[in-house]
Amino acid sequence: MSLFNKVLASVGVGAATVDTKLHKSSYTINEMVTGVVEIVGGNTEQQIDAIYLTLYSNFIREIDDKKVNDQAALQSIKINEPFTIQANEKREIPFSMDLPSIVPVTTGHSRVWIHTGLDIKNAIDPSDKDFLDIQPTRLASAVLSAVQNLGFRLRKVDTEQAPSYLRNRTKIVQEFEFQTTNNTYRRYLDELEIVFLEQSERSVEILIQVDRRARGLGGFLSEAFNMDESFIRLTIFENDNIQAKLADAIESKMR
Incomplete structure (x- = not known):
C-alpha cells in the first residue's frame, strides 16, 4: 500500500474499525459477559498493539455541594497479543468478562456499558461502545x-x-x-x-x-x-x- 494511505490511516481516514458483538444484551450481576470483537482492516495494514475492554458505569458525585455526572471504570481486560491487520482483512477475537457484584442495576438513570478500544501505534485509536441491560440477582x-x-x-x-x-x-x-x-x-x-x-x-x-x-x-x-x-x-x-x-x-x- 502507498505511503499516502498509511498517512491517511494514521489520522483515522481509511483506518481499521472495531465492533464488539455481545452474545446477548441482558445480564445478571455476577454473570459472565461473552462475545467477539470484530476488527476490519482499512486501506492499509496496521499494527494492533492491544485491544482493551473496559466496563463503565455512570454515577453522581458531589463537588463543592454540587452534583455532577461522572463515569467510573469498574473493570478492564486485555484480550490479545500484538498483531498486524492487513488491508480489508476481517478478524474476530472471542472474549469473556465477569460482571463484578458492584455493577449497578440499569434502572432509573443508571447506565452500564463496555468500551472497546484498539491501541494502534502512531494513529488515532478506534473505539466502540455497547450498553448492557443489568438485572438484579x-x-x-x-x-x-x-x-x-x-x-x-x-x-x-x-x-x-x-x-x-x-x-x-x-x-x-x-x-x-x-x-x-x-x-x-x-x-x-x-x-x-x-x-x-x-x-x-x-x-x-x-x-x-x-x-x-x-x-x-x-x-x-x-x-x-x-x-x-x-x-x-x-x-x-x-x-x-x-x-x-x-x-x-x-x-x-x-x-
Missing part, C-alpha cells in the same frame, strides 16, 4: 420485594460515588431509597436506603441506612447535626425468612 430482587411488603415504597434509585468508609471496597454504590407507607414505621422513620455490598447466588450483604424521624427538641438537634441516621450491615442467605429478618433489623433502630 434473584436474591436481591427478593430483598427489594420484602422491603416493599413491609410497607415501604421505592422512591428513587441512584448510582453515586461511594462514601469514604466504603472506597476501599468500591468506587460507586447504588442506593435504593424507600419512603415508608406503613403507619407504624411512619411514626419513627423518614426513609430507608439500601446498598448491596456483595452478591452471590446464595447470599447478599446489604447496608441499610435508617433515617429516624425527629421527635422533640433532641430529635431536631439530631437531624441538624446528621446524627439521626443509623446503619445496619446485614447478610441475608437464600434460606432466610427475608421479610422477618429485615423487620427485626429495622425495628431494632426504632427502639
Whole structure:
C-alpha cells in the first residue's frame, strides 16, 4: 500500500474499525459477559498493539455541594497479543468478562456499558461502545420485594460515588431509597436506603441506612447535626425468612 494511505490511516481516514458483538444484551450481576470483537482492516495494514475492554458505569458525585455526572471504570481486560491487520482483512477475537457484584442495576438513570478500544501505534485509536441491560440477582430482587411488603415504597434509585468508609471496597454504590407507607414505621422513620455490598447466588450483604424521624427538641438537634441516621450491615442467605429478618433489623433502630 502507498505511503499516502498509511498517512491517511494514521489520522483515522481509511483506518481499521472495531465492533464488539455481545452474545446477548441482558445480564445478571455476577454473570459472565461473552462475545467477539470484530476488527476490519482499512486501506492499509496496521499494527494492533492491544485491544482493551473496559466496563463503565455512570454515577453522581458531589463537588463543592454540587452534583455532577461522572463515569467510573469498574473493570478492564486485555484480550490479545500484538498483531498486524492487513488491508480489508476481517478478524474476530472471542472474549469473556465477569460482571463484578458492584455493577449497578440499569434502572432509573443508571447506565452500564463496555468500551472497546484498539491501541494502534502512531494513529488515532478506534473505539466502540455497547450498553448492557443489568438485572438484579434473584436474591436481591427478593430483598427489594420484602422491603416493599413491609410497607415501604421505592422512591428513587441512584448510582453515586461511594462514601469514604466504603472506597476501599468500591468506587460507586447504588442506593435504593424507600419512603415508608406503613403507619407504624411512619411514626419513627423518614426513609430507608439500601446498598448491596456483595452478591452471590446464595447470599447478599446489604447496608441499610435508617433515617429516624425527629421527635422533640433532641430529635431536631439530631437531624441538624446528621446524627439521626443509623446503619445496619446485614447478610441475608437464600434460606432466610427475608421479610422477618429485615423487620427485626429495622425495628431494632426504632427502639
